[in-house]
Amino acid sequence: MTKLKNAELVEVARKASDRAYAPYSNFRVGAAIALDDGTVVTGCNVENASYGLTICAERAAVFAAVAAGIKVIPRIAVAVVSPTDEKQSLMPCGACLQVLSEFMPADGTILVAGRGEFRLIELLPHSFGFTSEANRP
Ligand SMILES: [Zn+2]
Structure with missing residues (x-):
């Protein structure tokens, strides 16, 4: 597999949003998520009545990556498709950044x-963890 360029990875993330379950x-x-060997793992947000x-899509991707045996995540792309503003762009939430900090340098x-x-x-300059360089790969 060839390593995707950043713009290509963002496009993969945007396509992954097609599979989102977001009725609310x-x-x-x-x-x-992209590894240096070209491996790509995707995720989408999955909402619930509760x-x-x-x-979030980011955590779904991280958990899918870990389930596939991946423990170091060097790069992730995130794309939001808003129902009201096609130019809207949102940053990852704190929960996703904390989860990423477990596996991302x-x-x-x-x-x-x-x-x-x-x-x-x-x-996320000060992630939660049990050491000063908490769980950094
Ligand atoms: Zn999130």
Whole structure:
């Protein structure tokens, strides 16, 4: 497999949003994790009538990656498709950043459609953990 360019990975995330289950918010979100060997794992948001059980696309992708045996996530792309504003772009939530911090190096790349490229350390400089460099791969 060839390594996807950042713009290609964002497009994969956008396509993953097509599979979102979002009957309540109508916000469709897709995420795509890319490994350096070209492996890609996607996720989408999955809502629930009991709203608190809803899971974001980023965490769905991380959990799918871990289930596939992946423990280090160097790069993830996130794309939101808003029901009201096609140009709307939203940043990953704190819960997803914390989950990412378990598997992504501090300098791991987070690509946000419509916003650009960030490092995990920029978005979550002080993650929760049991050591000063908590669980960083
Ligand atoms: Zn989230």
